[in-house]
Amino acid sequence: MIFTKKDLKETLNADYAHDRQIGGKKMWLEFLKGNMQVWWKYRFLKNLRYIEFCQNNRNSLWGKIRYVLANHIFQNLQIKTNLFISPNVFGPGLNIEHLGFIRADSVAKIGKNCTILPRVLLGKKKPSVPLGSITIGDNAYLGSGCTILGPVNIGNNVIVAAGAVVINDVPDNCMVAGNPACIKKRNILPILD
Numbered sequence: 073m074i075f076t077k078k079d080l081k082e083t084l085n086a087d088y089a090h091d092r093q094i095g096g097k098k099m100w101l102e103f104l105k106g107n108m109q110v111w112w113k114y115r116f117l118k119n120l121r122y123i124e125f126c127q128n129n130r131n132s133l134w135g136k137i138r139y140v141l142a143n144h145i146f147q148n149l150q151i152k153t154n155l156f157i158s159p160n161v162f163g164p165g166l167n168i169e170h171l172g173f174i175r176a177d178s179v180a181k182i183g184k185n186c187t188i189l190p191r192v193l194l195g196k197k198k199p200s201v202p203l204g205s206i207t208i209g210d211n212a213y214l215g216s217g218c219t220i221l222g223p224v225n226i227g228n229n230v231i232v233a234a235g236a237v238v239i240n241d242v243p244d245n246c247m248v249a250g251n252p253a254c255i256k257k258r259n260i261l262p263i264l265d
Contacts, residue, residue, distance in 0.1 A: 093126055116155055119149050174190060179206055185212075197222065212232070
């Protein structure tokens with residue numbers, strides 16, 4: 073979680089380093105070149121991490137005012153980019169591969185270095201399911217169109233194939249696919265960039 077400006081900077085650097093389209097580029101130059109997909113991803117990641125910082129530091133009056141203003145900007149950006157990711161869900165190293173509908177409510181807690189593709193839905197099976205009921209480990213790869221319904225625990229180094237519907241727990245180092253998702257491959261190597 074992001075509590076200090078140092079945490080904010082480290083998390084943003086991890087996000088940019090894990091994203092090949094953003095990492096090592098000057099965003100103002102990408103904007104001038106008309107590379108708008110990269111520009112909007114950059115703006116969304118920067119604002120997502122800033123709203124996490126503001127949400128975790130709402131103790132003072134200035135903190136509350138800052139959070140309200142940042143939240144207004146962030147909600148408008150969510151509508152513009154069609155990325156509905158709640159704050160404090162993803163760990164450092166988030167890679168949004170392409171812009172497109174992504175919904176990840178505060179029902180999920182996801183580790184570091186996660187790659188996520190469009191049309192991913194992280195939600196609940198029933199309304200009575202508590203927050204934090206979806207737990208995904210580090211180095212996860214969530215394929216396009218996959219649905220993960222909690223409560224469910226997914227291990228480290230897991231690939232969720234495109235279109236998979238995950239409703240059961242998944243161990244470490246696996247690839248799951250299908251509806252409902254089942255293990256297709258075990259003992260896969262960690263996803264390295």
